[in-house]
Amino acid sequence: MAIVRTIGDVILKLEHISLSxxxxxxxxxxxxxxxxxxxxxxxxxxxxxxxxxxxxxNGVYRPQQGTITYRGEARRNVVPHEAAAQGIARTxxxxxxxxxxxxLDNIMTGRNLGMKASLLEQAIHFGRARREELENxxxxxxxxxxxxxxxxxxxxxxxxxxxxxxxxxLARALAAEPVLLxxxxxxxxxxxxxxxxxxRFILDVNEQYGTTIVLIEHDMGVVMDISDRVVVLDYGxxxxxxxxxxxxxxxxxxxxxxxxxx
Numbered sequence: 001m002a003i004v005r006t007i008g009d010v011i012l013k014l015e016h017i018s019l020s021x022x023x024x025x026x027x028x029x030x031x032x033x034x035x036x037x038x039x040x041x042x043x044x045x046x047x048x049x050x051x052x053x054x055x056x057x058n059g060v061y062r063p064q065q066g067t068i069t070y071r072g073e074a075r076r077n078v079v080p081h082e083a084a085a086q087g088i089a090r091t092x093x094x095x096x097x098x099x100x101x102x103x104l105d106n107i108m109t110g111r112n113l114g115m116k117a118s119l120l121e122q123a124i125h126f127g128r129a130r131r132e133e134l135e136n137x138x139x140x141x142x143x144x145x146x147x148x149x150x151x152x153x154x155x156x157x158x159x160x161x162x163x164x165x166x167x168x169x170l171a172r173a174l175a176a177e178p179v180l181l182x183x184x185x186x187x188x189x190x191x192x193x194x195x196x197x198x199x200r201f202i203l204d205v206n207e208q209y210g211t212t213i214v215l216i217e218h219d220m221g222v223v224m225d226i227s228d229r230v231v232v233l234d235y236g237x238x239x240x241x242x243x244x245x246x247x248x249x250x251x252x253x254x255x256x257x258x259x260x261x262x
Contacts, residue, residue: 110175
């Protein structure tokens with residue numbers, strides 16, 4: 001039986017966000033929202049401010065102006081570990097894995113927030129620490145099965161091809177059981193087959209786990225195929241916001257990003 005996706009109420013709202021580094025304006029007066037259960041794409045040319053926007057959402061950057069409301073509560077001065085505790089997980093444009101550790105151990109690091117045992121309990125591997133490790137290992141094994149990487153679970157990440165490393169980074173983010181998943185160019189550098197696999201997994205995460213996804217991606221075919229709504233940035237400003245069909249017909253977007261048809 002087909003899974004029916006449900007798009008809910010607004011889970012994240014950004015209003016009049018402005019971010020500057022010295023005299024350089026990275027984001028200027030940007031507003032948009034994300035609804036629960038949707039795949040929300042952010043697109044734009046290089047230097048448009050896309051990654052800066054994700055960094056604002058998960059607390060890496062603090063905007064000089066604007067309001068961020070997440071799950072009905074205004075967020076101020078949130079740092080990344082607090083955002084993670086609130087259910088926001090993130091992958092990065094440049095892979096941020098521990099190359100000398102195995103796939104399994106890398107994914108286990110995504111469960112750090114679920115570990116409440118003291119350092120002493122963890123050191124002697126007794127009682128609560130043992131129970132937590134078993135519970136966390138079960139969750140990690142479920143993610144490994146879901147992303148079909150059982151065959152590399154004991155392989156050091158540094159020995160893997162690029163496409164599989166990207167999948168391991170997605171697995172680590174999923175291990176945290178996020179409410180909101182931020183994906184920064186998850187298909188950058190992939191071949192066609194690897195992109196098809198990653199698209200399938202992103203859709204499965206959204207449909208089967210009900211995870212809300214904010215996605216930065218340069219491949220317009222991917223964006224238009226899997227996104228519910230798209231926001232377009234150019235030189236740190238919003239120039240478009242709507243469904244894929246609406247974005248396809250937006251003249252400002254065509255001129256700035258997709259190219260002018262002649």
